[in-house]
Amino acid sequence: MISSTDAIAPARRASANPRDPVFYQNPYAFYDGIHATSPTFFWDNYGHWCFAGFKEVNQLLRDKRFGREILHVATREELGWPERKPHVADFDLAEKYSLLNLEPPAHTRLRTLVNRAFVSRQVEQLRPRIAALANELIDGFEKDGQVELIHAYAAPIPAIVISEMIGVPTEMAMQVVAWSNRMVTMYMFGVTEDTERDANQASADFIAYIRTLIAERRVRPTEDLLTHMITAEQDGQKLTDDEIVSTAILLLNAGHEATVHTTGNSVKTIIESGIDRKAIFASDEQTAATVEECLRFDAPLHMFTRFALSDIELDNGVSLRKGDQIGLMLGAANRDPVRFANANTFDPFRTDGQNVSFGAGIHFCIGAPLARIELQISLKTLFDRLPGLRLTKEPSYNNVYHFHGLEELQVAW
Known part of the structure; x- marks a missing residue:
């Protein structure tokens, strides 16, 4: 068994700077190489084992x-971890009771x-609201003939919907997005102290608001x-305020972040594919498949x-020791040949x-059913309303490898 990084065969090691x-x-070029050699590999830049095969992930x-x-x-001392950084205390508090991080029974x-x-x-009951919101947003920019789609369409729909579900006023939805975007920078590779402090301030403001x-x-x-x-009980126990704060922030952040990225990535993909847009949204079943x-x-x-x-x-x-971290590469698994x-190849059929x-x-993402409905409605509505949609500028992705989404998406019709 492989027990140390020194013993790892060169064929099972790989390097790629996530900030490059x-x-x-285009991380897919790296993934192609991994799939062709060793889908289970030690990523030198991260310093841990990663898994790129669909079955393994x-x-x-x-x-x-x-x-x-x-x-x-395990304790931090047992793991050889340093003490928590005081300047990210608010970020840590926001994450402390996050569903994304907790293990049973909590x-x-x-x-x-x-x-x-x-x-x-x-x-499913939210379909009319999502459709109305999508059409309302398009009404606002259709006459202009062009728009930056991430901020005008992709971000507002999931941000407003999850805000309304949780109880955040609609007018605060984009402020939630701003806080979330700053917090997400903590997941960048090689985070600087300035980034940590900014993410911490966003966390503090978000916590205070909730x-x-x-x-x-x-x-x-x-x-x-x-x-x-606030009112729910399970086995006579209620959630503490800290648990409510962490859960609300997670749901608000996760409730829009991935959907925004998927909307932008999807529009880019569909336009670049040249595929028949009417065909891929021809029925509810085909829209879901798309x-x-x-x-x-x-x-x-x-x-x-x-x-x-x-x-x-x-x-x-x-061979892994207790406390070792592994990376499960969702984007690579989805492209496993x-x-x-x-x-x-993008093939909705x-x-x-x-x-x-x-x-x-x-x-498994608790908001997956909601995200799927938002994507089905927003993408179909967009291409139905603006059938001539085209790119006016080469799209570029944000410098946050884990969260793969576009900085902007300039389109016209």
């Missing part, structure tokens, strides 16, 4: 020997309390998810990490469609 524009503008996302957190089974308790708001039968809303709802309850989190292919072809999230909760020996010759025919863009296992 050549890489993050899908299995490891469900493997209970791995977790999103590790400090529930994860189970929190997810159970909010899950019912996101099940398919609940979010606490204000919580105080208001205690006095004047309404029909929203925030009120539900969205799934968009999620596969240019995923909004490219890496999730997990910790080994104990010493583990994997079948493919990798072993799993998909013509993996690098493919019969082998599937993706891991929403994750799998207990951390």
